[in-house]
Amino acid sequence: MNELQKKYGNRTGQCSLQLFGFPCNQFGYQEPAENHELLNCIKYVRPGFGYEPLFPLAKKGDVNGMYEHAIYTFLKARCPSPMGLIANRTDITWQPIRNNDISWNFQKWLIKHDGQPFKRYTSRTTPQAIEDDIVQLLNECTDATKPQQAEANAVPQAVQQSPQANSVPQAVQQSPQANAVPQQQQTPQANAYPQKQPQASPAQQRPAAGAQAQPQTVGLEHSPQQPSADSVALEAQPKPNAFVQPPAPVNQTQPQPQAPAGRKKRSLHPRH
Numbered sequence: 001m002n003e004l005q006k007k008y009g010n011r012t013g014q015c016s017l018q019l020f021g022f023p024c025n026q027f028g029y030q031e032p033a034e035n036h037e038l039l040n041c042i043k044y045v046r047p048g049f050g051y052e053p054l055f056p057l058a059k060k061g062d063v064n065g066m067y068e069h070a071i072y073t074f075l076k077a078r079c080p081s082p083m084g085l086i087a088n089r090t091d092i093t094w095q096p097i098r099n100n101d102i103s104w105n106f107q108k109w110l111i112k113h114d115g116q117p118f119k120r121y122t123s124r125t126t127p128q129a130i131e132d133d134i135v136q137l138l139n140e141c142t143d144a145t146k147p148q149q150a151e152a153n154a155v156p157q158a159v160q161q162s163p164q165a166n167s168v169p170q171a172v173q174q175s176p177q178a179n180a181v182p183q184q185q186q187t188p189q190a191n192a193y194p195q196k197q198p199q200a201s202p203a204q205q206r207p208a209a210g211a212q213a214q215p216q217t218v219g220l221e222h223s224p225q226q227p228s229a230d231s232v233a234l235e236a237q238p239k240p241n242a243f244v245q246p247p248a249p250v251n252q253t254q255p256q257p258q259a260p261a262g263r264k265k266r267s268l269h270p271r272h
Helices: 001-007 035-044 071-080 128-158 163-173 174-187 229-238
Strands: 109-110 117-121
Touching: 001 128, 109 128, 117 128, 128 229
Parallel strands: none
Antiparallel strands: 109 117
16 A cells, blocks of 8 residues: 555646545454554554554544444445455444445545545455556546646736736826826915914004094915905005094083172072
8 A cells, every 4th residue: 555655646747646544343353442552553563564554544433334434335335345245144243234335354445536436446456456547547637637727827827928907007107297287287376375464462453533443354274265455455554553542531520600790699589
């Protein structure tokens, strides 16, 4: 088994072979070891002599009867028994018994690359006896997968060799003229903030007595409108003096008019 795995297990550019082993203790109880003891038993007991498998091994399981592994249910349904015999009555340790059950250890199946069983071999068939069938299936697998690999490799090559697909974004990114027109059309006056006028003192802001209130223009921030000519003219006019002299206080006690000289004062008492 190891010789076949070494020879066909890693072929560059071609389909390769992969072997799997499934230990079982249903035939003469010849595999009593636990799962963690399997590799040591193979290396030192049977076949011994330091043998180490170059292929993966599954856990121990049944291949016949009520608790048989699902993969063997599938394989036995696709390939009938190669000899037409099951086993002697004294060797059967499982129930129920089916006509396609495995008769003894070391039966073999060869499975195609698409997962379909190709052929079933007896326990007495050596691995070297099925090498021709292995080579046949490997060649069929290589011929079937070559067109698929060519199509898979052709798509990225076609994409890499077509610069037209990216030419449009490159042209857009490499053309500064596209942004030149908006830059020329933009005027600094449109987005410029209006300069704030110096504010007068509170005394200057009070209007003079008898003077009419002058209209004022207020510059709002973030306002794109320019000040009108009238508002500029009004702001340019000189303002009257804000300081107003208060009127003279009025004496509340007015002097009584003096009577002319030489006249007698009239009495206000009534005459009798």
